[in-house]
Amino acid sequence: MILDDKLGRDADAFYNALMDAHEGLDETESHALNARLVLIFANEIGDLDRLKTLLTTARQNTTS
Amino acid sequence: MAYDYAPFPYTPPPGLTQPEPRHRVVIVGAGPIGLAMAIDLAQQGIASVVLDDNNVVSVGSRAICWAKRTLEIFDRLGVGERMLAKGVTWKVGRNFHHNEQVYAFDLLPEPGHKYPAFINLQQYYVEQYLAERAQDFPDLIDLRFLNKVTDHADHGDHVTLDITTPDGNYTLEADYYLACDGAGSATRTRMDLPFKGQTFEEHFLIVDVEMETSPFGNHDTPERWFWFNPPFHNGQSALLHKQPDNIYRIDLQLGPDTDPQIEATEAKVIPRIKAIVGDTPFRLDWMSVYKFRCAKLDRFVHNRVIFVGDSAHVVSPFGARGGNGGIQDLDNLGWKLAAVLQGKAAQSLLETYNTERVHGSAENILNSSRATNFMTPKSPIEALFRDQVLDLAADHPFARKLINSGRLSQPCTLAESPLQTPGDAPVPPGTPLLDAPILDAQGPAWLLSKAQGSFTLLTAGPAYLPDIAGIARIGINQSNDYPCYRSEDGHVETRYGTVKIYLLRPDGHVCAVFDTPDPTAIIAARDRALGATL
Ligand SMILES: Cc1cc2nc3c(=O)[nH]c(=O)nc-3n(C[C@H](O)[C@H](O)[C@H](O)COP(=O)(O)OP(=O)(O)OC[C@H]3O[C@@H](n4cnc5c(N)ncnc54)[C@H](O)[C@@H]3O)c2cc1C
Numbered sequence: 001m002i003l004d005d006k007l008g009r010d011a012d013a014f015y016n017a018l019m020d021a022h023e024g025l026d027e028t029e030s031h032a033l034n035a036r037l038v039l040i041f042a043n044e045i046g047d048l049d050r051l052k053t054l055l056t057t058a059r060q061n062t063t064s
Numbered sequence: 065m066a067y068d069y070a071p072f073p074y075t076p077p078p079g080l081t082q083p084e085p086r087h088r089v090v091i092v093g094a095g096p097i098g099l100a101m102a103i104d105l106a107q108q109g110i111a112s113v114v115l116d117d118n119n120v121v122s123v124g125s126r127a128i129c130w131a132k133r134t135l136e137i138f139d140r141l142g143v144g145e146r147m148l149a150k151g152v153t154w155k156v157g158r159n160f161h162h163n164e165q166v167y168a169f170d171l172l173p174e175p176g177h178k179y180p181a182f183i184n185l186q187q188y189y190v191e192q193y194l195a196e197r198a199q200d201f202p203d204l205i206d207l208r209f210l211n212k213v214t215d216h217a218d219h220g221d222h223v224t225l226d227i228t229t230p231d232g233n234y235t236l237e238a239d240y241y242l243a244c245d246g247a248g249s250a251t252r253t254r255m256d257l258p259f260k261g262q263t264f265e266e267h268f269l270i271v272d273v274e275m276e277t278s279p280f281g282n283h284d285t286p287e288r289w290f291w292f293n294p295p296f297h298n299g300q301s302a303l304l305h306k307q308p309d310n311i312y313r314i315d316l317q318l319g320p321d322t323d324p325q326i327e328a329t330e331a332k333v334i335p336r337i338k339a340i341v342g343d344t345p346f347r348l349d350w351m352s353v354y355k356f357r358c359a360k361l362d363r364f365v366h367n368r369v370i371f372v373g374d375s376a377h378v379v380s381p382f383g384a385r386g387g388n389g390g391i392q393d394l395d396n397l398g399w400k401l402a403a404v405l406q407g408k409a410a411q412s413l414l415e416t417y418n419t420e421r422v423h424g425s426a427e428n429i430l431n432s433s434r435a436t437n438f439m440t441p442k443s444p445i446e447a448l449f450r451d452q453v454l455d456l457a458a459d460h461p462f463a464r465k466l467i468n469s470g471r472l473s474q475p476c477t478l479a480e481s482p483l484q485t486p487g488d489a490p491v492p493p494g495t496p497l498l499d500a501p502i503l504d505a506q507g508p509a510w511l512l513s514k515a516q517g518s519f520t521l522l523t524a525g526p527a528y529l530p531d532i533a534g535i536a537r538i539g540i541n542q543s544n545d546y547p548c549y550r551s552e553d554g555h556v557e558t559r560y561g562t563v564k565i566y567l568l569r570p571d572g573h574v575c576a577v578f579d580t581p582d583p584t585a586i587i588a589a590r591d592r593a594l595g596a597t598l
Contacts, residue, residue, distance in 0.1 A: 002459060002460060002461065003456075003459075003460040003461070003462045003463070004460075004461050004462060005461050005462040005464075005465045006462065007462065007465065007466075011462075011465045011466050012431070012434045012466075012468060012471065015434070015438070015449075015453075015466050015468070016434050016437065018449065019437065019446055019449070022443070022445050022446070025445070027444060027445065030443075030445040057460075
């Protein structure tokens with residue numbers, strides 16, 4: 001699946017806010033934050049079929 | 065061929081032998097901003113003295129990317145066409161990850177503009193052309209090289225300056241002191257003004273090489289190429305630009321822990337360049353190692369001392385918002401200072417230079433620091449996110465939008481400023497005018513070159529524009545007793561519509577729009593733009 005842009009003009013602001021959210025955390029804490037974010041975002045999406053497709057898409061892109 | 069740095073002549077200033085009468089404006093610094101400032105004021109009949117501690121143009125090419133809006137301002141100052149003719153025009157940027165292109169952008173996808181999205185032109189040419197243009201105003205611009213300002217004091221209604229020359233010291237008095245003395249502004253230091261912001265730890269190597277064969281390969285259209293994790297450089301990023309005279313700019317990110325003294329040597333640089341261009345012969349023209357920062361003053365206006373350009377704000381160069389931002393400063397200040405000195409506006413108008421350009425430079429800093437942050441991840445987690453964005457970008461458009469190698473300089477919008485009368489139109493109040501092709505008596509021409517420099521009423525609708533003292537008029541597809549032009553290919557109508565009447569400020573920004581040509585409303589909007597309601 002191909003994911004089109006939905007953030008529009010806010011893309012840079014979002015990315016920076018995400019980096020700010022990690023500011024000052026060590027790697028374990030950042031890992032935990034990411035896990036919490038995934039769970040929170042999943043709940044916001046709230047659609048199992050869509051979530052499964054997104055999981056597959058993300059997994060496909062994983063390079064070693 | 066290396067640029068020939070012909071020194072500007074030094075003449076002993078009159079102040080060495082007898083006190084000079086108080087000048088209206090003294091400009092400290094003859095960089096691009098100080099020179100352009102003097103030309104802008106001279107075109108409005110305001111005399112200035114320009115003092116510079118040096119006597120050659122910028123050493124090294126430094127700024128090379130000049131944006132469309134800057135060229136439009138240079139057009140008003142009488143140097144745009146010369147810059148365009150010499151510069152290398154480009155509009156497409158490509159981002160690569162390793163060897164693969166992941167994203168390309170076109171900064172000016174539509175036709176019908178006099179100036180392109182960008183030209184690349186070495187800062188020494190820009191300064192040379194500005195200095196030569198300044199000499200067209202011998203009665204209004206007094207250029208003094210090897211005149212170093214060592215002190216100044218604001219006396220409420222004027223400023224005094226202490227100046228050192230090869231022949232000794234003297235003092236000057238001026239109504240206004242414009243600090244165009246660059247990033248290291250001694251004016252700022254003397255006044256103990258905080259210059260707050262972010263310094264990036266990363267070192268960048270900036271090299272100009274001259275070569276016959278294009279490193280862009282058989283791509284003959286010049287573009288901006290940016291690599292993340294380039295195959296030819298063991299570092300985070302690389303950037304390539306073409307300049308006139310077969311000179312290419314190469315920026316290489318070196319990381320935080322390098323020694324700038326060692327890096328800026330031929331022994332270190334030549335192998336790095338060979339890794340990019342192979343065995344092609346080249347000549348090293350200029351090289352320098354930088355650490356970048358984004359910082360600005362809280363206020364640009366301090367009574368009679370006004371900061372313009374790098375003295376007021378600095379940015380990292382990714383996005384080309386430094387010099388381009390400074391040119392927008394003087395475009396904003398020029399007509400306001402002239403109006404105040406000519407008694408057409410109160411001194412409080414200058415405060416809106418402060419608010420409008422503090423706003424503009426904050427926007428430039430925001431964009432430049434976001435780009436630099438993306439390019440220089442400062443923790444493993446930032447690096448992880450960046451690398452995953454780059455990987456996702458191969459397949460997913462959303463991730464391409466997150467790749468940030470610099471958001472290139474755009475004119476800033478001044479909609480919030482109290483000088484603008486709120487309103488709705490295809491070109492809304494606060495935005496700079498949009499150029500479009502027109503026909504005048506001589507043939508093809510550009511709206512831009514007709515509409516800047518004074519308050520101007522503009523319409524492509526049927527309305528007869530009223531005759532108001534101090535306001536120029538332009539009718540498109542009309543024939544009336546004021547300058548009227550035909551639109552070419554319908555661009556004016558598409559951009560401005562055929563209903564609204566626009567009032568432009570002398571810096572080309574729309575300050576009000578009208579449905580009917582009501583003189584009372586137009587005068588009120590013009591007076592508001594001159595600060596009447598502040
Ligand atoms: C590597 C690099 C790449 C860049 N690339 C770009 C780009 O692509 N696009 C872009 O828009 N910008 C770019 N910039 C930024 C751009 O160079 C600056 O924004 C621009 O030079 C600012 O102009 P200025 O006139 O304010 O200051 P300056 O050019 O610094 O001029 C200040 C002048 O004041 C004089 N002066 C200083 N102190 C005194 C004193 N006490 N008395 C008298 N004179 C004095 C100096 O001699 C100098 O001539 C780049 C900068 C660097 C370093």
